[in-house]
Amino acid sequence: MTSPPTALAWATADPYAKALHTGQGPLFLRRTDGWLLPLEVERWCAQADAVDRTVLDHCEGTVLDVGCGPGRLVAELAARAVPSLGIDVSEAAVAHTIRLGGQALRRSVFDPLPGEARWDTVLLMDGNVGIGGDPHALLTRVAQLLKLHGLLIAETAPVDVDERVHVHLTDAHTTTGAPFPWARLGTPALLRYAHGWEQERQWSAGGRTFVALRTRTASNSADPPNRTAVISSQRPRNPSGESPVADR
Template identity: 55%
Template sequence: MTTEENRPHSGHEDPYALALQSGRAPAYLRLADGRRTRLPVHRWCAQPTRADRTLMERCVGPVLDVGCGPGRLCRALLRQGVFALGIDVAPHAVARTIALGGTAQCRSVFDPLPGEGDWQTLLLADGNIGIGGDPHALVRRCAHLISPMGVLLVEVDDNDVEERCTAWFEDTHGHRGPPFPWARLGAPALRRITDDLGLSVTDQWKSGPRSFLALGRPGSSPGGRARRGESDVVTRTPAAWR
């Protein structure tokens, strides 16, 4: 039953948007079963961490950063001379990315995108394997976006979990944004998806409490061509943008 206490407050902006605007306001991911997790907004709005850098050193351009948020990864890659485009469905996230010097578009990963089939690296960081609530469909779509030798770099839950749910963003006062489908996935569940889609795990690593996998097609180089070397060509833009 919808009551005044649990009805979304139309007079308040989306807590996620407000958190991104300030870069530090607390925001939470609330699941329909009542669980609530504080979002690391301060980390998303700061400089890349050591764990982030383990992702970045495996990136070969061009890079598509899916669910880029305020764009810390795609902006840092651009500063290093690696072409990177961020996409996000949140206008405030895209605006912040562009204002701070990044390149981003307000689009869903399931929308038509530039350079489809030509991206060398695709990032699904910060739990973005949960986008859309269907990791199988998401990985299949991402596999169509990368080149034959391209690599998906995916951050997974540190626990062995496979869960689909409904979620929303919430502030400390219980004001919430619209609900959306979400998922949580650990490494074993992602491995099952990759096997089903004809992909393989080419690298797996941890940095602190965060866990990552690199996925590619048979014959692709491990870990996004392993670690990027000085001789790699990393500034190439997708063919559709030339």
Template identity: 45%
Template structure:
């Protein structure tokens, strides 16, 4: 009889990565490389800071991870709240002095309808595998004069949804859906969520878009 190791909850594997364990990203075709968790655990770099310059006023950082972006906003004197579904990420954010909650973006979020900016950095447009549903929810979080700052994939990516797994020394996670949205596709995705593309920006090899309420 072949014994198959049980999958480990995604949050447990990601917590292991946030403790410094190398974390492999896999999809149906096999390994896709390591997550850049070491960079996420550092302070914001100059490219991060340039992207954060697009954030206006009170900001909710969705999928804040260990809090480097939220911390950089707080250092600018901006009110900021980080939310994440991984307890270890929330703990690390709080350890940085950042206000953070263990919260799914689709659950009630403090300040709904009043945030000036919602931030989706580090590819977090992929959360849930349905970027239109995610942006529709995020639209409800921001004020009518607010904006969504979204980090996107390079032009030519289009919209690609796949099921991925994370693997560290604690084990391999269950598969979960994740979507890449390219700079070439963000306008159409935003439009389907009743948002409009206000501007696009490139900082070194990273791309982002600013979306506003229609």
């Protein structure tokens, strides 16, 4: 499956790398009509907060954090000794995650990934239900990554919105790259796209909203039995010396 324009645009967006380096905004997604959506850089770059930890309490087994950003959730899972991996298209985000002690790879969710059809939980946090601007395609891809009856935990917009747009990433002064597709989904919209999924629960905490869904059918996209999940040139630095989580 080919990575959408989102991956290249986000990965090469200098304002994003700068914000992760400093741990501060401002940083926005800017629609073509000039409307700005603030991004919570300071929260992303901080340690997992109480709401994050509550979400992670619901995770089962091995966890794949899609669009892990600077890695606060992967780092928290690592501290809990939960086998986990973050993926992000941003080199700066992956490097930050590894510095925190988490494991991460520079990949788009639409690229080939370790452990396909064998993950117990996939996370789509911090607006990442918008990746690619096509909710149906994203949910289809996540289903391919999860094992049968695997768990998706997604953070949705706290308002009832179903919007597909093209955006730039900007700090309000610098904008680089071409616009890329993005989506904003409230809980009702996400559930409308979740054909073939079973709703487990939905909840709100700290002004944020979440949905837990389970796959109903098995994927046929599992790695071939003899395929190495992560080849040596792709292995992130692992301070603990343990095997990469996806080699199982």
